[in-house]
Amino acid sequence: MNAPLRMPVAAAAGLTIRGIGKSFRTQVLDGVDLDVAPGEILALTGPSGAGKTTLCRILAGLERPDHGTLRLGEGDLAAIPAGRRHVAFLFESYALYPHLTVRQNALSPLLAPNVRADLATANRRVDEVLELLEIRQLDARLPGALSGGQKQRAALARTLVQQPALFLLDEPISHLDAKLRHKLRGEIRRRLAGQPAPAIWATPDGMEALSVGDRVAVIDGGRIEQVGTPEEIWLNPVSTRVARLLGDPPMNLVPGTLVEEAGARCFARRELRLPLPAPLAHAAGLSMSGDVVLGVRPDAVTVVPADMPGALGAEIYSNEPFGKHAILTLDLGGLLVKAKTTMAAAGALGEGGGIGRPVGLALPAEGLILFDGPTGRALPVA
Template sequence: MSTITLKNIVKKYGDGFPAVNGVSIDIADGEFIILVGPSGCGKSTLLRMVVGLEDITSGDLLIDGERVNEVAPRDRNLAMVFQNYALYPHLTVYENIAFPMRLGKNKLSEDEIDDKVRLASAMLDLDEHLERKPGNLSGGQRQRVAMGRAIVRDADAFLFDEPLSNLDAKLRGQMRTQIAQLQRRLGITSIYVTHDQTEAMTLGDRVAVLKKGELQQIASPRELYEQPTNLFVAGFIGAPSMNFLPARVEGGRMQTPLGALEVPQRLLDAAEGKDVVLLGMRPEHFEDAKLVDEAIKPHGTTFSARVSHSEWLGNEQYGYIEYESDAKVKDLLDELARDLDGDEMEPQIVASFDAASRIRGGDDAELWVDGRRMHVFDVETGENLTRDAEAGARLTEEANEERAREIQRAREKD
């Protein structure tokens, strides 16, 4: 196990385009770091630089404090699990897992190899498949074989490059659980690249959000969700993503296309002196007004709106509310949509309701929105003007403590 440090890492190609631009991350021993962002943000390039498959244009990469920029991939002692599994089709599962040990500098005896293969096989529930060929396995089984091959290497760190993207939704869920449990059990430093929101939020101790090669924020999933540093992080993290409404301070309230909203004084102070701001609110900040507890109603605003259509999912439902676009923020929101791999951002709110709500598409509904959990964003810079850095840091510190407890429990169980 190892610490990995990236100091101002830059990757430029022949045309001078910076695919990765000045990224600095300190990864603790045993930590699970997720690299996430839209297509072309540089996350896979960054991972390939760590493993040595891409040259580093400038900056320093350190493993356990030793600079390894020029060290060959085979000498970095890192195990990589690829998106396409990279298995040898003519070898059995047993031989695929054993293969790295037969190539290693420190030759192992056949008994030692057998012990390691069977230990990894037992961890990954592959015992009954050891004599099969990869072509006869399911996608999830092949991915487990690739992970077994990484385990037996006794590597200092695991690197995952979108390992679950070829699997269907059910298998992805199963494999997420296995990867999380395995990483905790081994306590091995891991870097994981994905574009999948669920993987990022459920697997990572910390998540690094990248945009156009630059690091936007690195924090625990909860800090990213509750205390995003800017408009991009707020829009990228969460599914459905955060809603953004143009707003102005008038008469001690926020005037928005949904009407005048009651918000805490700190939000009014953050927006003071600005012609227009963006008010950020997540779908779960809304509710059918009929279902809101009277004790919390004063902390928000009840308003009337037509729900254009709704989606009932069993445990919850979503309602969509269209509103008049504001020319002063349209360009900013369209730019955000492009950054998030979209074309433009529709002027609509996505609101989450309790499954018991009877609101349906086409209804004129009475809705409630919680003012306590909103954010105010600057329309010029995209900065979150209401971010509480101290509260965010506490959330990440709590996540670090939880990680330490989970690793300790996993080791005691073994």
């Protein structure tokens, strides 16, 4: 059994973030509100420069917010000095001690004066984590003798050996090869889920966020766009900003307008006319400007013969095979649309992937989303 480590706050404390703002000449964070329950993993995702790292540094006490409050349980986190917050922070830059070996780096937080784990317990915990991260054989090396991926795992080991009040993981697996990244994604999630501390896992990879988070928070331009379960975020993105960040590849976003034809409300783009199913037609009626963006996921786009009735005319722009599936890029009247299909279907398009070949596109009645053009916000469906 691992010896319990002393913490400055209760182990089962939840994290509450309210109105956090921060500027470095320009606004980096703007009124961020988040809650992370005890033992919960919140995946924080957004593009580069969205404010993920700045928020983590504020929580760790390395930056001071311009305004807002931070609470861990009943305590004011902002009132606790950085060295006493007992936050396990994996830095994106690794921040390894260059004069210490991999083992010594991993041991360092367990031997700190405010933790005081006995050496035998600390070494057992380090052995376990180094084995998990597949760097046990590197424990005597200095950081200067490690590759980028090995340095990231050494920094990750230093984080995971701890039993802190709060976990902060800033892009913890971004520099690992694909095979190891897939393995460790689940292993790290399992280890974090077994501890009572709340955890924030920051990543620019929307698919990674969906796979590791109990809930997902999407941040863009320093503001929280949406918070929800992975299923809620995937099925119902609240804005085009969220839709662009999620998916492999992301959702197709087609700008157009609304028109009435033969008593039916249609989505129109140039010569394209797409009758809207009843729920979307209701949502379309809520768009005041008439300018909308139609969202459709690549795996919902079906490639059919060019002469199929009701199909949208397109031309194959590129064909990328990925083993079990293929990504087709289709030229729809000057607009490039992605379709995710089977390898067999992609292979049947002909020599050279069928590039330049005319095809038809069938879009589903279900699974389409309408966004208001001027605001980019999703229009509510009845």
